[in-house]
Amino acid sequence: MFRSKAFSLLKLIPLMPGQSDLAYKLIHPAIASHGHRCHRRSVDYRQGYKTCPSSAEGRTINAPQTKVMAEEELPGVLILDIGGTHGVLENLAPLLKKHFCLITMKEFLENKKEMSKKIQSVFVFECRPTVDRELLESLPNLKVIGNSGVGVDHLDLKMISSFGIKVTNTPHAVADSTADIGMALMLASARRLVEGCQIAVSPDTKYFAVDWLGVEVTRATLGIIGMGSIGYKVAQRARAFDMRILYHNRNRRRKEEEEAVGAHYCEKMEDLLQQSDFVMLVVNLTPETHKLIGKKELGLMKPTATFINISRGAVIDQDALVEALQNKVIRAAALDVTYPEPLPRDHPLLKLNNIIITPHIGTATVQAIRMMAEEAIANMLSVLNGQPIPSEVLPK
Numbered sequence: 001m002f003r004s005k006a007f008s009l010l011k012l013i014p015l016m017p018g019q020s021d022l023a024y025k026l027i028h029p030a031i032a033s034h035g036h037r038c039h040r041r042s043v044d045y046r047q048g049y050k051t052c053p054s055s056a057e058g059r060t061i062n063a064p065q066t067k068v069m070a071e072e073e074l075p076g077v078l079i080l081d082i083g084g085t086h087g088v089l090e091n092l093a094p095l096l097k098k099h100f101c102l103i104t105m106k107e108f109l110e111n112k113k114e115m116s117k118k119i120q121s122v123f124v125f126e127c128r129p130t131v132d133r134e135l136l137e138s139l140p141n142l143k144v145i146g147n148s149g150v151g152v153d154h155l156d157l158k159m160i161s162s163f164g165i166k167v168t169n170t171p172h173a174v175a176d177s178t179a180d181i182g183m184a185l186m187l188a189s190a191r192r193l194v195e196g197c198q199i200a201v202s203p204d205t206k207y208f209a210v211d212w213l214g215v216e217v218t219r220a221t222l223g224i225i226g227m228g229s230i231g232y233k234v235a236q237r238a239r240a241f242d243m244r245i246l247y248h249n250r251n252r253r254r255k256e257e258e259e260a261v262g263a264h265y266c267e268k269m270e271d272l273l274q275q276s277d278f279v280m281l282v283v284n285l286t287p288e289t290h291k292l293i294g295k296k297e298l299g300l301m302k303p304t305a306t307f308i309n310i311s312r313g314a315v316i317d318q319d320a321l322v323e324a325l326q327n328k329v330i331r332a333a334a335l336d337v338t339y340p341e342p343l344p345r346d347h348p349l350l351k352l353n354n355i356i357i358t359p360h361i362g363t364a365t366v367q368a369i370r371m372m373a374e375e376a377i378a379n380m381l382s383v384l385n386g387q388p389i390p391s392e393v394l395p396k
């Protein structure tokens with residue numbers, strides 16, 4: 001996944017048991033301010049940070065200097081949201097409003113002249129809405145695009161950077177919930193939960209006659225392709241299932257990190273594919289990873305193996321996947337991501353019975369969307385404040 005500055009910073013902070021939360025707060029001062037006695041309605045991000053005691057833990061942490069600002073003084077943030085029931089305005093507006101003046105796309109379009117001057121940041125909710133050149137040209141004071149989510153393949157980083165605008169993402173906030181979805185898909189596919197559920201709820205079911213068997217995850221071999229923060233969280237979870245863990249990554253993890261989860265590095269992805277009972281794809285989508293898994297790679301997998309994708313749909317050649325599933329080259333697939341999303345209703349993947357597909361819900365939890373917003377706010381405030389940016393994504 002992205003080698004963000006925040007991750008490097010985190011690694012520098014010596015952690016003692018129970019202190020990871022503190023480390024997180026240290027690199028996200030704006031987040032740390034929430035719940036402080038000294039936190040008031042809004043933060044003057046221009047004032048820099050001062051030290052103030054954490055009411056929660058009695059520890060000293062960095063927190064933004066507090067100064068109540070009138071709403072109209074706050075920097076404008078344009079919200080790019082695809083709507084939906086777990087969208088920004090329904091759930092995250094109060095959080096954002098502590099630091100920004102919220103401007104919806106509708107408000108911007110209705111009053112472009114006034115709004116365009118006010119907007120200093122754009123908050124992109126989840127990995128779907130994109131930002132085009134026309135929008136950037138109409139926002140002269142824009143300094144940062146705060147993506148809530150780790151994947152930024154929907155943003156043209158080079159084009160955005162040519163406007164002098166920074167892009168940030170939220171690798172920490174997404175890691176647990178996305179790793180959970182990977183585990184959920186692996187278990188659901190292994191034990192054929194969706195088929196089981198259909199039998200249990202079908203009006204035609206008279207008695208429970210199940211003419212199939214699942215496979216066990218316990219003690220099976222899991223191959224993780226992409227060992228960033230999400231991949232590592234998957235490994236931590238898989239360890240509790242006594243799984244043998246293999247991983248392939250651009251860079252090998254430190255020995256202590258490998259040992260902590262019992263993961264073995266495969267320099268060649270082919271070795272991982274040949275040995276794994278479950279292959280989980282956790283890389284980000286870049287020109288290098290586009291169609292990383294195709295006919296050849298699927299052909300290397302065991303016929304009893306299951307393929308799980310929690311990264312991006314375009315990392316796999318979907319036609320090759322259809323063929324592999326139809327011809328039982330592999331046992332099954334479980335996908336939280338496809339290309340496009342959703343798939344056309346007549347897509348052959350939707351007609352197979354050895355597949356589970358979920359609608360890109362890696363971060364669709366109450367906790368994750370809040371943490372993503374907090375991480376994005378901290379990033380955006382750092383840019384506006386001219387401070388080191390915890391999670392900046394640079395164009396290649």
Ligand SMILES: O=C(O)C(=O)CO
Nearest residue numbers: 149150151174362363
């Ligand atoms: O964080 C992201 O980019 C995701 O897609 C999570 O599912």
